[in-house]
Amino acid sequence: MFFTSFLILFAVLSVSFCDDGHEMEEFLKREYSLSKPYQSIGVSGSSHWELMGDAVVTTDHVRLTSDQQSKQGAVWSRMPCHLNDWELQVHFKIHGQGKKNLNGDGLAVWYTKERMQNGPVFGNRDFFTGLGVFVDTYPNEEKLLEAQKKRYTPRTERIFPYVLAMVANGTISYDHDRDGRPTELGGCNAMVRNRKHDTFIFIRYVRRRLTVMIDIDGQHEWRDCLDIPGVRLPQGFYFGASAITGDLSDNHDLISMKLYQLTVLRSKQEEEQEEEILIPSVDNTDFYRPYTDVESVGSVGIFFTVLFSMLGLFLLVVVGLVVYSHWNENRRKRFY
Ligand SMILES: [Ca+2]
Structure with missing residues (x-):
């Protein structure tokens, strides 16, 4: 969104330069x-x-x-x-x-x-x-x-x-x-x-x-x-x-x-x-560098995909551990 507004701003500036x-x-x-x-x-x-x-x-x-x-x-x-x-x-x-x-x-x-x-x-x-x-x-x-x-x-x-x-x-x-x-x-x-x-x-x-x-x-x-x-x-x-x-x-x-x-x-x-x-x-x-930009957006995209996947996985593991410990505690309570 920010990038798009930036482009629009540049386009407006360019038009004002076209006047000759x-x-x-x-x-x-x-x-x-x-x-x-x-x-x-x-x-x-x-x-x-x-x-x-x-x-x-x-x-x-x-x-x-x-x-x-x-x-x-x-x-x-x-x-x-x-x-x-x-x-x-x-x-x-x-x-x-x-x-x-x-x-x-x-x-x-x-x-x-x-x-x-x-x-x-x-x-x-x-x-x-x-x-x-x-x-x-x-x-x-x-x-x-x-x-x-x-x-x-x-x-x-x-x-x-x-x-x-x-x-x-x-x-x-x-x-x-x-x-x-x-x-x-x-x-x-x-x-x-x-x-x-x-x-x-x-x-x-x-x-x-x-x-x-x-x-x-x-x-x-x-x-x-x-x-x-x-x-x-x-x-x-x-x-x-x-x-x-x-x-x-x-x-x-x-x-x-x-x-x-x-x-x-x-x-x-x-x-x-x-x-x-x-x-x-x-x-x-x-x-x-219009081409390198496209390429770097690609690698940035991959970076964030990997990052968010890892964060998601981490969150799942944490939630899993919490649920497991609760379940374990409840089970122990049932035993005693
Ligand atoms: Ca050549």
């Missing part, structure tokens, strides 16, 4: 954008962007990984971003020789406190602080369950490639084997691989609302992917992109990342109420 009737203007911020020609990226300290790992620059793109096994690469902005409201348009291309599901692992777009640290999360470190938007091209959980000869339940079913957003505070791990399901904020299927036309992801953060859209069908139309209110991202984090290959591979190419500053008119009252965000979080904490 303000007009916006956008300005391209060149210092946070990456586009052709990619002059002197990673070559000197003068560039706004820095390369790492296996990433290389050509005239047409920044190739985060080539279509070869066990590669990882990234590109990171050198400058922390202090904008309130922004929109990042990412033009990318994922392509390779592998047939369906024989390719991997995907690419990620970042807005994080940390930068230039390689690791297992699409070529970036785990336990990151900030936002990650992943284009996951390999269904790890499905393959794992197949290998264990377990059935794939509709609840966990997804069509890959899958776009997913995660907000973390430095203490949450990305579950690679489960394709990030336990920490997923939202996501959508996106058939982005080996397309002839251009493919884009659009990440908008306005008034603490995170919206991700995709344009992947060559129609120049944005399609909704996820829309989450109450997302708190601090200022002063870094934009970046990374990719990784394992046993399976793909070319992960970045053609451009364009950052737009959005000017959102806020009332004086709104500005006063706006407190500085220090740690990334999402207001509706139900978003976190």
Whole structure:
């Protein structure tokens, strides 16, 4: 009951965050954008962007990984971003020789406190602080369950490639084997691989609302992917992109990342109420670990069942002993 009231309260709060009737203007911020020609990226300290790992620059793109096994690469902005409201348009291309599901692992777009640290999360470190938007091209959980000869339940079913957003505070791990399901904020299927036309992801953060859209069908139309209110991202984090290959591979190419500053008119009252965000979080904490919650409710349930059974048994034994001693006493009385 308490939990249900909590959910209702969260729903009401969420609705108030949905209200977004303000007009916006956008300005391209060149210092946070990456586009052709990619002059002197990673070559000197003068560039706004820095390369790492296996990433290389050509005239047409920044190739985060080539279509070869066990590669990882990234590109990171050198400058922390202090904008309130922004929109990042990412033009990318994922392509390779592998047939369906024989390719991997995907690419990620970042807005994080940390930068230039390689690791297992699409070529970036785990336990990151900030936002990650992943284009996951390999269904790890499905393959794992197949290998264990377990059935794939509709609840966990997804069509890959899958776009997913995660907000973390430095203490949450990305579950690679489960394709990030336990920490997923939202996501959508996106058939982005080996397309002839251009493919884009659009990440908008306005008034603490995170919206991700995709344009992947060559129609120049944005399609909704996820829309989450109450997302708190601090200022002063870094934009970046990374990719990784394992046993399976793909070319992960970045053609451009364009950052737009959005000017959102806020009332004086709104500005006063706006407190500085220090740690990334999402207001509706139900978003976190929905699967582990279900599992832990299950184990809690078992715990209480066992506990109450034992208490019941104990009570029965006590009642039994009392009845027995009374009966014994009465019997003795009858004898004497
Ligand atoms: Ca995966």
